[in-house]
Amino acid sequence: xxxxxxxxxxxxxxxxxxxxxxxxxxxxxxxxxxxxxxxxxxxxxxxxxxxxxxxxxxxxxxxxxxxxxxxxxxxxxxxxxxxxxxxxxxxxxxxxxxxxxxxxxxxxxxxxxxxxxxxxxxxxxxxxxxxxxxxxxxxxxxxxxxxxxxxxxxxxxxxxxxxxxxxxxxx
Amino acid sequence: xxxxxxxxxxxxxxxxxxxxxxxxxxxxxxxxxxxxxxxxxxxxxxxxxxxxxxxxxxxxxxxxxxxxxxxxxxxxxxxxxxxxxxxxxxxxxxxxxxxxxxxxxxxxxxxxxxxxxxxxxxxxxxxxxxxxxxxxxxxxxxxxxxxxxxxxxxxxxxxxxxxxxxxxxxxxxxxxxxxxxxxxxxxxxxxxxxxxxxxxxxxxxxxxxxxxxxxxxxxxxxxxxxxxxxxxxxxxxxxxxxxxxxxxxxxxxxxxxxxxxxxxxxxxxxxxxxxxxxxxxxxxxxxxxxxxxxxxx
Numbered sequence: 104x105x106x107x108x109x110x111x112x113x114x115x116x117x118x119x120x121x122x123x124x125x126x127x128x129x130x131x132x133x134x135x136x137x138x139x140x141x142x143x144x145x146x147x148x149x150x151x152x153x154x155x156x157x158x159x160x161x162x163x164x165x166x167x168x169x170x171x172x173x174x175x176x177x178x179x180x181x182x183x184x185x186x187x188x189x190x191x192x193x194x195x196x197x198x199x200x201x202x203x204x205x206x207x208x209x210x211x212x213x214x215x216x217x218x219x220x221x222x223x224x225x226x227x228x229x230x231x232x233x234x235x236x237x238x239x240x241x242x243x244x245x246x247x248x249x250x251x252x253x254x255x256x257x258x259x260x261x262x263x264x265x266x267x268x269x270x271x272x273x274x
Numbered sequence: 275x276x277x278x279x280x281x282x283x284x285x286x287x288x289x290x291x292x293x294x295x296x297x298x299x300x301x302x303x304x305x306x307x308x309x310x311x312x313x314x315x316x317x318x319x320x321x322x323x324x325x326x327x328x329x330x331x332x333x334x335x336x337x338x339x340x341x342x343x344x345x346x347x348x349x350x351x352x353x354x355x356x357x358x359x360x361x362x363x364x365x366x367x368x369x370x371x372x373x374x375x376x377x378x379x380x381x382x383x384x385x386x387x388x389x390x391x392x393x394x395x396x397x398x399x400x401x402x403x404x405x406x407x408x409x410x411x412x413x414x415x416x417x418x419x420x421x422x423x424x425x426x427x428x429x430x431x432x433x434x435x436x437x438x439x440x441x442x443x444x445x446x447x448x449x450x451x452x453x454x455x456x457x458x459x460x461x462x463x464x465x466x467x468x469x470x471x472x473x474x475x476x477x478x479x480x481x482x483x484x485x486x487x488x489x490x491x492x493x494x495x496x497x498x499x500x501x502x503x504x505x506x507x508x509x510x511x512x513x514x515x516x517x518x519x520x521x522x523x524x525x526x527x528x529x530x531x532x533x534x535x536x537x538x539x540x541x542x543x544x545x546x547x548x549x550x551x552x553x554x555x556x557x558x559x560x561x562x563x564x565x566x567x568x569x570x571x
Contacts (some may be wrong), residue, residue, distance in 0.1 A: 124562035128325050147468045152480045179322075181479050182484070184468035189442040198432070204467035205322045214323065217475035221319045228317045229384075238287055245294065250286055253314035256334065259381040264327040266320070 116167035117124055120154050124164050127207055129199030129221035136195050142187035148180055157187055160204070160270045179215040213247060214238040226261050229254030275402060277347035277393075278339040279307035280357070283315050284489035284505040285349055287300025291549025294351055295534035296395055298543050302411065303403050307347065309528045312338050316358070318352040328376075332360035333374050337386040345391040347398055349534075353503035354394040355435070362435040364388050395428060395534060396503045397439070400447045405486040408454045412491075413542040413552055414568050419560075421536070422461035422497045424488070424511070426504035427468050451533060452501055455540045459484060461492045461500075469510040485510045486518045489526050499529040500537060508532065517523070529557035539564065 124130040125201040149155050155177050163172050172178060181201040189199040208214065214222075224231055233240075234250045242249065261267040284293050300307050317331035331509060339346045364371040365388060375385050392400075398565045399408065425448055430440035440447050445466055449459050470484030489511060492500060502508045512530035519526045531553060538548040545561055546550075567569070 147470075147484055148473070148480060151483050152477065170414055180473050180480065182427075182468050182470055182472045182481070183322075184427040185442075186427075186468075188432055196311045196432075202322055206325050209323050215476055218323050221475065225315055225319060228343065229320060230287075232287040232289065242286065242290070245290065247286070247290070247297075248291065248309045249311070250281075253309040254310065256382055257314055257331070260334070260377075261325060263377050263381050264324055264330065265325045266324045269323070 106204045117169040120167045120169040129202040130203035132195040135193040178204045196239045229257045275304040278344040280348040281543040282350040282353040289505040291552040292532045295538045295548040298533040316353040316356040318356040333386045336390045337422045339390045351428040357392040412540045419498045420455040421461035422500045423465045426507045460497045464488045471506040471510045502542040
């Protein structure tokens with residue numbers, strides 16, 4: 104008997120996935136990929152961690168492996184160095200494409216806890232780090248101007264785009 | 275030369291030596307840095323999760339500078355690429371700008387027309403001041419120092435949004451800025467390496483190894499210091515260096531200094547005023563070597 108559990112089954116594929124990606128800002132170029140592998144060969148993350156393979160990710164999208172891509176850890180480990188994007192002979196804009204995949208993953212309810220923590224920090228502090236009395240006193244001593252937290256403004260932006268929903272989620 | 279000074283999140287809290295030294299250098303060259311308390315986070319950390327939210331944050335910041343009729347200067351590669359990319363997208367797609375503006379007006383009563391120029395401080399030094407003028411002002415050249423440029427990916431990539439001012443495979447502007455100090459450029463092969471900072475919170479072991487590889491290479495190549503122009507890269511190479519040395523069982527001890535600190539030193543400012551005590555890897559040997567070159571200083 105042949106093993107079947109690792110096979111890709113056509114009934115599990117979502118053939119519309121590539122169009123969803125194509126319509127997402129940054130994903131426009133996906134259909135142009137001819138799988139040359141320049142991206143994967145150039146990638147500094149891939150050089151260390153073989154679970155990250157941009158060529159493979161693009162193939163998976165084109166095949167329609169929606170759930171496998173969006174629920175994966177690997178979409179989150181692009182370091183956004185842009186080497187693949189600069190070298191891609193087909194102008195797929197791979198770094199932007201990885202951004203599009205992450206954006207879609209978030210909309211589908213998958214967000215990496217590391218990114219969620221970042222979003223929560225910005226939502227609650229208005230910045231990556233707290234700007235309070237302590238920080239301003241330190242700055243004042245060095246003759247540097249006072250910083251003002253823009254937390255309220257950021258909060259309003261997060262509310263209007265709906266990102267506040269994710270920021271408010273419990274772990 | 276007047277710029278709205280965009281500090282971002284990391285520099286004014288965690289990398290104050292960068293701000294201190296940049297302010298000194300700016301003063302020396304007549305670059306007026308206007309403090310703008312209304313600026314917020316640029317949007318960079320949000321882009322991966324919600325492109326629209328990031329664009330709104332960028333547009334809001336850009337609109338603030340536009341109201342004041344000022345171009346923006348930043349010290350951070352993350353901030354500069356985020357604001358420039360937003361500008362690029364708005365220019366390519368006016369409908370997008372219109373949509374963003376509709377929401378921006380609702381949340382903060384602002385509207386962005388798309389007129390603000392954004393530049394990295396190192397680019398201002400390179401383009402607006404120029405190598406020759408920098409050389410003229412140097413009083414204490416860093417002769418005999420081997421300095422390794424670290425551009426940081428977002429300083430010149432994606433090259434499309436930067437109009438290819440630097441070659442994406444072989445950037446040169448920071449090399450020239452370092453040579454203007456009288457120093458020798460070292461570790462050129464790894465000058466455009468990626469620090470891994472963007473995935474530090476996602477896959478720490480990979481991020482740290484990315485940083486380790488460059489640090490290790492520079493130490494083997496007798497480098498006096500790495501030259502950084504990005505707070506995220508410095509957090510990786512300087513802030514995390516002890517952790518990296520420990521996990522890879524390698525003695526590194528490589529100072530990671532901001533270009534503005536080195537320029538300030540060569541201009542004649544005392545190290546204390548340039549925040550040299552705030553670098554995590556203490557540049558003690560570096561400063562001793564400098565003092566020995568100028569015993570009468």
